[in-house]
Amino acid sequence: MIVNSHLCQRLTRKPIGTTVPSLPHSLALPFFRGRFAGLGARLTLPRPDDAPWAHAPGIDPDRILIFGNGEAVGWGVRSHDLALPGHLARSVSLRTGRGTDVDVLADPTMTIASAAAALPLGRLGAYDAIVVVLGLSDALRMTSVARYRESLAAVLARAIAHRHDGAEIVVLEIDRPSTLSLFDITPGSILDEHADRLNAEAADLCDELPGVRFVALPHGQVSDAHAAPTKSSDVYRAVADMLAARLRAPLDEQFAAGREICPLRDSPQTESERLGVIYDLGILDSQRERRFDDIVERARILLAATGAAFSIVGPDRVWNKAIAGAYASEIPLRGAMCAETIKGSGPFIVPDLWADDRFVTHPAARFYAGYPIEGPGGIRIGALCVIDSRPRPADSVDLVLLRELALAVQREVALGTVPAVTA
Numbered sequence: 380m381i382v383n384s385h386l387c388q389r390l391t392r393k394p395i396g397t398t399v400p401s402l403p404h405s406l407a408l409p410f411f412r413g414r415f416a417g418l419g420a421r422l423t424l425p426r427p428d429d430a431p432w433a434h435a436p437g438i439d440p441d442r443i444l445i446f447g448n449g450e451a452v453g454w455g456v457r458s459h460d461l462a463l464p465g466h467l468a469r470s471v472s473l474r475t476g477r478g479t480d481v482d483v484l485a486d487p488t489m490t491i492a493s494a495a496a497a498l499p500l501g502r503l504g505a506y507d508a509i510v511v512v513l514g515l516s517d518a519l520r521m522t523s524v525a526r527y528r529e530s531l532a533a534v535l536a537r538a539i540a541h542r543h544d545g546a547e548i549v550v551l552e553i554d555r556p557s558t559l560s561l562f563d564i565t566p567g568s569i570l571d572e573h574a575d576r577l578n579a580e581a582a583d584l585c586d587e588l589p590g591v592r593f594v595a596l597p598h599g600q601v602s603d604a605h606a607a608p609t610k611s612s613d614v615y616r617a618v619a620d621m622l623a624a625r626l627r628a629p630l631d632e633q634f635a636a637g638r639e640i641c642p643l644r645d646s647p648q649t650e651s652e653r654l655g656v657i658y659d660l661g662i663l664d665s666q667r668e669r670r671f672d673d674i675v676e677r678a679r680i681l682l683a684a685t686g687a688a689f690s691i692v693g694p695d696r697v698w699n700k701a702i703a704g705a706y707a708s709e710i711p712l713r714g715a716m717c718a719e720t721i722k723g724s725g726p727f728i729v730p731d732l733w734a735d736d737r738f739v740t741h742p743a744a745r746f747y748a749g750y751p752i753e754g755p756g757g758i759r760i761g762a763l764c765v766i767d768s769r770p771r772p773a774d775s776v777d778l779v780l781l782r783e784l785a786l787a788v789q790r791e792v793a794l795g796t797v798p799a800v801t802a
Contacts, residue, residue: 424454424455430794431485433460433464433468434481437472438477440479441475444508445482445510446499446509492530498534508630509547515556519556524576527580535588549591549592550581551622596621597617657691657693659754659755665700672701676703686705688702697712705766715739717762719737726749726750726782727751729748732745743766752792753789
């Protein structure tokens with residue numbers, strides 16, 4: 380999508396209510412900019428150190444990206460499941476009845492000036508909604524209103540140009556600095572007033588753009604939760620519920636229109652991309668690990684299958700990192716079911732392999748069901764799959780459970796693997 384000249388003019392027009400800064404405002408600038416420069420990198424609050432995503436159960440999941448700093452970082456909790464991504468995934472799924480995948484790209488040192496360059500442009504088209512969380516560091520450093528609007532306009536212009544048709548962009552309101560007990564800022568201070576000015580500018584900008592909305596924070600709930608450090612997760616729950624309520628309608632509209640409007644969701648990925656991630660992970664030909672074995676065995680039992688495996692699709696073979704029941708340790712790539720599974724982002728089922736000419740069959744395998752496993756960057760590296768010695772109807776597999784088990788494998792992959800055995 381190309382941003383037209385008329386849209387560019389609207390994005391960069393003069394800020395509303397532009398005034399000459401007052402003398403106190405001008406005198407305060409060096410102090411606040413010095414005090415809060417690089418703040419995100421200096422904070423010692425806990426923050427999530429696990430994989431930057433969260434999921435909620437269900438099939439045909441909606442995909443959401445959270446981008447920015449502030450609430451996106453997850454200050455105060457150790458897991459993204461307890462931070463905004465986890466709460467948003469659950470809250471959206473509760474409203475839509477579908478699964479939800481939430482990725483997060485957050486940097487505590489990000490400012491409005493650096494945000495446009497940090498957008499993952501190649502991935503934006505794969506998301507059904509994009510949540511932009513920016514501005515707290517700029518409110519604290521008193522970034523000028525004109526510069527803030529110009530930089531936010533650049534972020535939104537790039538996001539609009541690279542999103543898929545129908546994807547919603549949400550810009551979250553900047554929290555008033557005084558609501559954050561960490562900073563010990565007086566309510567109604569010059570910093571609060573500046574945050575209000577930046578928010579007014581952001582709201583005005585969003586009102587002019589198609590498929591972009593400004594969302595105000597639930598201030599009462601957020602302020603109360605910020606009062607106690609142990610209530611950090613409550614903050615994220617309140618923000619997530621508010622975001623989910625706003626996102627439900629556009630997500631439902633996209634689902635009703637069909638996933639075809641999001642071509643990158645199932646777009647082909649190159650062999651070099653896949654192999655690059657596999658080699659970076661060091662997972663091919665690595666040692667067996669009980670954590671993977673346990674998940675695969677659960678898959679075999681819970682899905683009532685003869686065999687199950689966590690398979691890695693290598694350059695010329697499919698190698699099984701974990702096996703349960705009747706399953707070969709590796710098979711040639713040509714005619715392999717898992718090689719077909721990784722062509723899409725959802726489940727792949729073959730009720731009767733003997734009746735499908737695409738696959739090289741084996742006497743022990745008549746039925747196949749698999750779900751792709753993604754590595755860093757959303758690159759599909761393999762699959763969690765089950766086989767049965769007899770044909771089965773496609774609806775004999777619980778797809779929600781298959782996806783949950785695959786995501787369990789994916790979480791373990793993100794933690795790293797035991798190095799390969801060397802001769």
